[in-house]
Amino acid sequence: MATPLSPAKFRDAIRAGGARVVEVGDWTTHNRNHKGPWGPLHGVMIHHTVTEGTEHSVALCRTGYSSLPGPLCHGVIDKAGTVHLIGYGRANHAGSGDDDVLDDVIAERALSPDNESNTDGNRHFYGFECINLGDNADPWPEAQVEAIARAAAGICRAHGWGAESVIGHSEWQPGKVDPRGPIGKKGGPALTMAKIRARVAQLLDDDPAPAPTAPAPSAPSTSKPKTVDLSKLIAAARRDPAKKGTPVSYAGARVVEDALAAEGLLARKYADGHFGSASVSAYARWQRRCGYSGAAADGIPGRASLDLLARRHGFKVAA
Incomplete structure (x- = not known):
């Protein structure tokens, strides 16, 4: 259980985790707080956008659509591993989920099956939408997967949470499948929340906190650069x-x-x-x-x- 971080501390926590951050418009005050409470916070939830293209995805998650107004998350993580902050406060991302799962997140233990939708998740989770078509074929670049883990680890470190406080939408709300798809290339190993949590745990074990990282360099080439x-x-x-x-x-x-x-x-x-x-x-x-x-x-x-x-x-x- 935790009081939400201030917007500045939230941003700085992600950067301290080693992820690149872009601040979009009035993100610090863009929220749905007039629709209900936000907090106490218990964890970080990961989603996929079912879209492609950074500009389109960021704009959609920021504004939403007629049946589901934005913001649809707090940050959008693009394919290159940059976190675009678009809102802060209550956001339409988690929806209703299982109270047993929430209890497990709070206790930081293995998750129960998500077979009920009886608890307001928008109140209790930070949310990140990650650009991916969600068709179980669109690959997750390793830079994007690393940014997901680093952003989540930074927030967990700021709150004193463990890796078990990071969950996927599929683990919260019945019928949801995100995030899913192959890592690196088509046919690659499947992205799972277990893998993300394992990487978050590694990052949390680092002492001191990891420094922000530059984009991963390309493989060495013997050809002359263009x-x-x-x-x-x-x-x-x-x-x-x-x-x-x-x-x-x-x-x-x-x-x-x-x-x-x-x-x-x-x-x-x-x-x-x-x-x-x-x-x-x-x-x-x-x-x-x-x-x-x-x-x-x-x-x-x-x-x-x-x-x-x-x-x-x-x-x-x-x-």
Whole structure:
């Protein structure tokens, strides 16, 4: 049992656990507190979104939809392992679940079967929606699985909880299956809450708390890193080719588009070497993620934001 952390302490606990954090809009005051109490808190609940794409998933979880208003969680964990904080307080994520399961979480013991829906979970759990289609085929990147464990461990450490305070939606509410799917690639080992709790337990055993981690480096390559010429990229972005099939003004644009697609900011079908309006819009979202706003986030690449994208995705930038 615990009083909810302050928004700042919640954010800092996740960062102290070693997960990257992005703060979205007015997340600290975006909640459903007018619909009922929030707290005492007893644990952390993990979900999957049944969506794809970072921007779409974050927006949906933040606003919800007509039959289920947002926020639908407190944080969205994307495929790259970044935690997007979208709300804080009561959120529409857990729904009604089993009181026996809640008792087990409080006691930090093995969970009972979830065969009843008689207890308000939105009141008692922090919730994280993790981007995955939930079809039992969409893979969970290892960076995302690690971020789930690190975010949960950071919160558990802040409250003095053990790994048994971390549960899946499938363990709380009858009929739910999340989270599920293969780890790493199609056909890989199945993601289970037992594996997540085991990793949380390892992290909680660390002393002191783990430092924030950088994105996992790519496997060593003997090939020469690709180089993107910033001036040519800017010219391509300003030229804005009208549609697929028109001449590609600068082949290096495809390198940047592939990186934007990997970040979940650009649909794969638009990663075609034409740095058109979809790519410019995606790059503007990348700039905002880097902390820029207004005219500094117009979608025309700049050196600092491109350097950061290059470091994350293994290419070089030439002036």
